[in-house]
Amino acid sequence: MNRQVLMKIKVDDITEKPKLLSFEEPFDVFPSLVEIQKAGGCVFLAPLSIELKACKEYDHLRVSGSVTSKIRVNCSRCLTSFDSDLDLVFTIFYTEANRLGVEEEELELAEEDLVSVSYVGNEIDFSSEVAEQVIMELPLKPLCNDECKGLCPSCGVDLNEVDCECERSVFNLKFSALKNFRVDS
Ligand SMILES: [Zn+2]
Numbered sequence: 001m002n003r004q005v006l007m008k009i010k011v012d013d014i015t016e017k018p019k020l021l022s023f024e025e026p027f028d029v030f031p032s033l034v035e036i037q038k039a040g041g042c043v044f045l046a047p048l049s050i051e052l053k054a055c056k057e058y059d060h061l062r063v064s065g066s067v068t069s070k071i072r073v074n075c076s077r078c079l080t081s082f083d084s085d086l087d088l089v090f091t092i093f094y095t096e097a098n099r100l101g102v103e104e105e106e107l108e109l110a111e112e113d114l115v116s117v118s119y120v121g122n123e124i125d126f127s128s129e130v131a132e133q134v135i136m137e138l139p140l141k142p143l144c145n146d147e148c149k150g151l152c153p154s155c156g157v158d159l160n161e162v163d164c165e166c167e168r169s170v171f172n173l174k175f176s177a178l179k180n181f182r183v184d185s
């Protein structure tokens with residue numbers, strides 16, 4: 001079953017007075033999030049709660065929003081999977097596509113965390129940009145804990161749970177090899 005997300009709004013319905021919209025959508029209505037989960041980036045454990053506030057400003061529409069959900073990711077050091085809260089806020093400026101000159105100027109002025117997108121027609125579908133914001137928020141190198149010790153590169157044990165003797169034995173091996181060399185010569 002392919003359900004479409006209905007996160008659309010008519011441009012004419014957006015006025016200077018902020019309009020609040022809220023959605024609760026399972027991740028699998030967003031094709032790009034399905035791709036991320038398939039690729040092993042993370043597992044979405046809960047639907048996405050999306051709050052948007054849209055208003056008209058000068059020649060563009062300002063949409064600020066937040067997304068919360070729960071994800072399961074794998075620690076980049078010890079590979080253990082753990083659950084993490086997804087909680088992000090964003091602001092997107094929507095500018096009508098035929099105002100290209102204006103849009104370029106805005107892009108230069110925009111702060112780093114502001115996204116500028118153009119739209120065509122009288123309807124805006126927020127879903128792809130919202131999914132994009134979620135993807136940007138996913139941790140590139142998730143850590144189960146800032147202090148995670150990771151896996152031993154020699155024997156592969158989880159150093160958070162076991163203290164292996166690898167470093168010492170590598171050293172002993174080298175040391176005895178050196179000794180033998182001396183004895184032999
Ligand atoms: Zn870890």
Ligand SMILES: [Zn+2]
Pocket residue numbers: 152153154155156157164165166167
């Ligand atoms: Zn080891």
